[in-house]
Amino acid sequence: MARALTQIAFAGGVLAASFAGVAWIVSLRPQDPPVQRAEGLRFGVRALELAPAPAVPITRRLPGVTEPWLALALRAEVAGAIELVRGDLEPGTRVGGAAPSTPGGEGGSEELLRIDLSTYRLQRELAEERAAHARAQVASQEAEIARSAELVELGETNLVLAQNALARLEGRLGEGASGSVAISDQQVEDAVRQVGQARSNLATQRAGHIVAKQNARGQAALVAVAERELALARLREQKASVRAPWDAYVQRRFVSDGAAVIVGQELLELRALHPLRVVLHVPAEIYARLGTSTRARVSFPGLAALAPAPFEARFSAAAPEVDGATRSVRVELWMENPAGSLPASQLDGRLPAGLPCEVELELGAIEEVLWIPEEALRFGGAQPSVVRIASGGGADLRAEIVAVSLGLYQDGRYALRGIAEASEGSSSRPLAAGDRIALGDLEVLRGGDALRIVGAHEVRR
16 A cells, blocks of 8 residues: 555656656747837948939840731632642741831732632623623614614604695795685695604604613613623632732641632631731830830840840830739830841741740930939838938937838839838938938838948949
């Protein structure tokens, strides 16, 4: 019994010693000291005196990609069977005439393939026959109009003669029969009947003339229809010949020799690689600096051994809106892509489309602007701020926290756009040339803290 009590007491002592050891180990964890700011403590900072830079060239290096300046899908405009004029229309084959000197310039019109139009050719021949027959009918109707016009003129003359003869007979009856030959009633009736016959003949001749004109108009309408059918047939034959509108390279061919095609079916895809389009996305903050005078240098890191020298490019167009996801604007540059740019036989040594590249944009220069180094900025608050080194009376230096508005960023520094309302411990006076600002570990500083300068910093111009 005593032995059991002794073992229990020993186990309890071991357990108590274990708890005491754990408590001692925990007590060794370092405790965070209370934050204290001792009176008279001066923070050592480096000082930078602000001075406006006379002229700072603004450049941006951005990634881009090349695209063809012109791309065109040739489609069938008539139905029929394919006849390849050139059997080498494979990807990379050059077609067309001389390369255009400017974007959208006219090149050659080499025939690449044609569509067999046996049925349409027969329709054209029939249209030509109809047109020829209609023209002959129109000529016949014109002759009929001329003949009917002559008959109308003759009828008018006969009517006038008959009327004159009747008038003479009626005048002689009024003077009496003395001293002259007697006129019978039969002669007068015959004259009246001749006048009536002349009027009837004239009416018939005028009606015939009107009918001839109507027939002529009808034949002219038939001629117009036949001419349109003939023009349509000729247009179909013209569309059957598929030509290269400008100097280009075959991207894809979708048909083979003898294949039947329908209207609208894709035949060839062509791409012009001279000149070349360079596409990049420019941040919205420098979009306003782009213009027709913007120049750029395009380099191809993947082809540095083959095309070491950068290519010159110029601004072409920009999208009318900012991409909400990337806050950037799509920009297009125009770059010359002459033959022999690469030591390759493909594409006459031109650069292909789809190459990744780097574009260095020249965006002009900013003059007489204050530049703030990145290490002088505090980003802990709602706005970035700087610590201005101000005199606190006598030889004392004090910290003034000044919120600033930043502009362009380049080479590790920001252009000062303006100054916001002064923060704690600072005056309302804006930053100006000649002010000194602090560099270093600035997040622990508060307005009014005492400072000491441990070094100066010279900004790059």
